[in-house]
Amino acid sequence: MQTGLWPCPGSSEEYALSFDRGRKHRLLVVRALFDEGSSLRHFTVEVMRQLDAHGVDTFLPDLPGTNESLVPLELQTLNDWKEAIKAASDHFGPSHMFTLRGGALIASDSLPVIQYAPASGASLLRAMLRAKVLTLREAGRDDTREDLFERGQTEGLRLAGYKLGPAMIADLQNAEIPHENAVEIAQGDVGGAGLWLQAEPAHDARQAETLARLVLERLR
Amino acid sequence: MASDLPAPTATAEDTDLILRQVLADVLGLPAERVAEFDEDSGLFGHLPELDSMAVATLLTEIEDRLDIVIEDDEVDGEMLETYGGLHTFVMTKRSDG
Known part of the structure; x- marks a missing residue:
């Protein structure tokens, strides 16, 4: 496993984690978004490790505004993230894209895409807005999801610990799962509960192995 | 598993199973x-x-798996305090829907 930098538009450079041995199949891994990305972090790297063991190269770029990035998250839009993924793709030269959950929303369809349990922007936003409503209620406030969405579209909002700008919130509400050039792996194919559902998921080696195997099947 | 539920209909048992599954998953x-x-x-x-x-x-997850819509103002302490409270709420929602 290596870490390295890649040139990202709108920022200077971002980090990426990779297993690169110059092999035939090279997957650009597009991480799950926001809190789901944190929940699936260990799982994502474990799937990459399994794919490496099966002879597949993988690259996991950080998105601008996340992790060690020097640009503020609240200035990012979904389109910026699409551009970032496209730039990462130009840099690493993958044969396929492999997306997890909301990562499907920012993949480039110029390559074949394998989507794991893809989620629409509206469903990600709905869960995060609802959590915010409940947190505010504990603090004695009575905002509804509609109030928060309205406010978010002008002022931005901190959701699930992430400061999202107005454009990102509007983008999410409208972001549908793309089907062009894509095949899907559903959670039902992997079996068990999706680890993004849990705030602090236990590691699940069986799910990581199964998902890696299902990805391999779709590369042939 | 659902023997102590008030309405032992197919829907009640089905709701019970799905609810327990969502709780375990989440x-x-x-x-x-x-x-x-x-x-x-x-x-x-x-x-x-x-x-x-x-x-x-x-x-x-309950909304997605049981095809219901839960409004913010329906979420209160009573509905979430016990398993029975949540089950009753969801059963009512399903029969309304």
């Missing part, structure tokens, strides 16, 4: 532990795993 609890939940088993305020993000995920 809270990361072993299926055996969730199977032991009865009407009075405490949820919100009783299970440390159930914070506001987990409640949000739980409600969103």
